[in-house]
Amino acid sequence: MRRTASLVLLAFAVFCAALSPLLRWYAFPRLAKIPPDEYQTAVLEAAPATLIDYGTMKPRKVPKVSIVQTLRGNVAAAEKTGRTTGRDVVVWDALSYIAGPDGKMVSRIPERYVFDAHSQDPVHSGGEHVDGDAVRRDGIEFKWPFLTEKRDYRYFDAQTRTSAPIHYKGTRTFRGLEVYYFEQTIPWTKVPLPKTMPVDGVTPEAVRKAGTSRWYTTKRMFWVEPATGAPVNGEEIHREELRGGTLLGDRDKVTVFSGHVKMREDYIKHTVDLVSSQRQLVLLLTSYLPWGLLTLGGGLFALALWLEARSRRPRPAAAAGTSAAEPVVSGSS
Amino acid sequence: MRALAAAAIGLTAALALVLTVSAIGGPSGETSPEPLLTTVPEHP
DSSP states (O other): OOOHHHHHHHHHHHHHHHHHIIIIIIIHHHOOOTTTTTTEEEEEEEEEEEEEEEETEEEEEEEEEEEEEEEEHHHHOOOOHHHHSSEEEEEOOOOEEOOTTSEEEOOOOEEEEETTTTTOOBBSSSOOEETTTTTTOSSBOOOOOOOOOOSSEEEEETTTTEEEEEEEEEEEEEEEEEEEEEEEEEEEEEOOOOSSSSTTOOOOHHHHHHTTTTEEEEEEEEEEETTTTEEEEEEEEEEEEEEESSGTTTTOOOOOOOEEEEOOHHHHHHHHHHHHHHHHHHHHHIIIIIHHHHHHHHHHHHHHHHHHHHHHOOOOHHHHHHHHHHHHHHHHO | HHHHHHHHHHHHHHHHHHHHHHOOOOOOOOOOOOOOOOOOOOOO
């Protein structure tokens, strides 16, 4: 009976000990992925900000500029791209909509971001673009990979349509979560004019023909929860200028936008709550279950060995009974 | 010999469980009917 029990315990011990690394290194990389039907919004604000008045072509101080970012997973496009590439792909159709203090459109930049659902590496298929311009992304955008590392990453900048390093600057605590802080500075760079201009009758072609170009610089900051790779906060110190040409009269340049853009408080709280719950699922597969199963496997193995050792040891009562009976038997013969 | 058989059963069960769970994956869902926003929402 004890031998059977020890064998059953041994089978469970091996089951637990084998499951531990299999969960961490086989199941987790396959199960952890961005769902293709994700829908997310975020609102950021620059308050106050400097914004160009296109009527006078002069910058003016405004109380607030809002940036509304929407990410919507395109399931049909993801399935189609997945079939052609043989990968688990996510296609995000995104819109960055900038509204002035009166709610009117200042800028709207649509994007399509195609990436691997597991690694978040960009996939060069499925029509990735920024404002209608085909792009070839190198590096990440919007989200870091699961189990983010303490190192620099390449981050895609939608304005310049290029990627540049985003630097790991240390570990911080943000709203009770341990996060990695990343920073990227884009120096003054000439960038394309938006396809949709905020003033009726003004087209990017007309601005270009006037010899005026758009320049931009930004310092972007992200606080990233490392288990999920999800940013829980983002800020940008963003400046844009129009330079040269007949549109500016006798001026060399004029500020189009300048402001410190921060995530709105209610969206920070919403994101922190969401990421905190998702974090537990990631930790379950990468830490809690693997370590728990390994400990349980070790315990079961020790118990199996102990039972096996006991089953092989002669019973003390039986041994004592045999030795006491012998003299009686020998004496009577 | 019986110990080896017990260990093999445990290992096979672990492999079968992980392979099955990994193969099932999750549902792909559908594209959200929500729009790409062009107004500032009041709350998340």
